[in-house]
Amino acid sequence: MAITWGTIKSLSLFFGPILLPKALAYYRSLRAAPSIHEIPIRPVPPNVSRALLILTLTTLFFLLSTLPPSAPTNIFTLTSSRLQISTDVLFTRLSTLRPLTPTDEILRSKISSLESRYLYFQFGPDVLTNCQFCNAEDPNSYLYYSLPSLLAPHLFNLCVLALVTSGLFTGKEAAIWRTTATLAAGAMMLIDIYFFATYDYKANARALRLEDIDFFFWKMRVWRGIGLAFVDGMLGWLLYLSSTNRAFLTPPSTAERVEASTRMLDVVRSKMSAMGILRNTINRDAELRARSQGYWVHEGRVMGELMQEREVVDGVRNALDGRINMATITADAETYAQSVIAPSQVPGMNGNI
Structure with a gap:
């Protein structure tokens, strides 16, 4: 059974006042983590910059895919025709707008009945034109044929997310989001298939005007592009916050802090040892000792002049x-x-x- 907009609205009104304050408090605690743990904010690392560039390009690609020029032609909106229009009149109107192609002739034979037109609005023109084993008596056959085209953008986005969260490509700063990104991409794919599988294609039976028709296939293309762009954009935002120590910090463990302190002490000890060797060398060499004494005599004279x-x-x-x-x-x-x-x-x- 499909989830209606009314159900979603009711659930939002019920759980919103409970979950929203907790989500805001959790976000504020994450943003305050750098000051609590005294970790300074840093610039975006170069490897994360590459990942952000890739995510920006894929986000723009998915947004551009929602624009009308990239969508298959809907002959009903192009000819401003009702659902009940005869096939001959429909394609006569289409021929006045542009020359008919062999694909149009195939489509003419496939949408002669109302049942096939309902499926046209659900799966689009390419499925009805190219599927050789599909028929209106078995609507699921159209779903099986359309699965590769439905999964293609999701699989492409999953490959992009796997690349930008790879430890070899972007380091540990992005690898920590690998599971989250994979789950989000998988959820988007399952939701897309769920809506197509549960859609009532006969809902257009009561559509008497062009404005009443539910162009499900074209609407889902838009929502799919927006959803995938949202996932990539959110991942880029999370990468930016975590890689620059602005939020989502993992405080260093006790062993890491001890190791960092030990390294710092080793550096200080090495510098002090080098300074002792340098001073010993200067004191043993007559020329260097004279130049050092002359330097401090000069500095003392300068300080005396400044004091006056x-x-x-x-x-x-x-x-x-x-x-x-x-x-x-x-x-x-x-x-x-x-x-x-x-x-x-x-x-x-x-x-x-």
């Missing part, structure tokens, strides 16, 4: 006049000096360090 400038003298006078509490600064400096030179007791040792 008018702006510096005024700044010192303002500090001494009380704008800066020199007593507090002196006390803090003395406390800091005492903590540095005071002996530290090491557990398990009797001596002082």
Whole structure:
């Protein structure tokens, strides 16, 4: 049984007030994760940029596929004809608009009855024209023949999503969305097939005017393109947020934080060791030692000249006049000096360090 728009509306009105606040709170917690875990926002990584470019192109492709020029011609809307019009009159009107093709002649023999016209509105002109084993007495035969064309855009989009969420192509930043993207693409495919399989093609039996006809095949083409574009666009948005640390963060584990701290300490230790070697080399070489002493003598002279400038003298006078509490600064400096030179007791040792 097909799900009607009224059922969807009723479910939305019932569950909306319950689920919407929770969804907003969950989204806000995800957006606040970077500040909570003190993770800085970064630019989009180059591998994710490639994935975003591909998703942008596929999104535009699916949106463009919904435009009328890319859709098969609907001869009823083209000729402004009612459902009950005779076949000869219908194709006579069509011949006045454009020359008839061999495909039109085949279609003329296939839509002579109302039953076949109902199927024309459900499956489109290509299925009725090209299917050799289909007949109006077995409507499911048209569904079986149309399945490859229905699945083609979904399979293409599934391949695109598999590419942009591949760890080899885009790294771990996009690979975390692989399962979500696959499930979304699979759900879109199943929903599309479900609507085609459960559609009541005889719903147009009461259509007396052109405006009353439900052009199901052409409407589904539009909704299919919009749905696939929405899936790709949402995936691109999620990739952008997660790869730039704006949302959907996974806090680093304790082992990862320890490893990062260890690497940072190793870098600092290497720099300090290199600085010690450099200072030792300078002190052992007479020329380098003389140049180093000359540099610091020059710097001292420059600092002395700066201290005699008018702006510096005024700044010192303002500090001494009380704008800066020199007593507090002196006390803090003395406390800091005492903590540095005071002996530290090491557990398990009797001596002082």
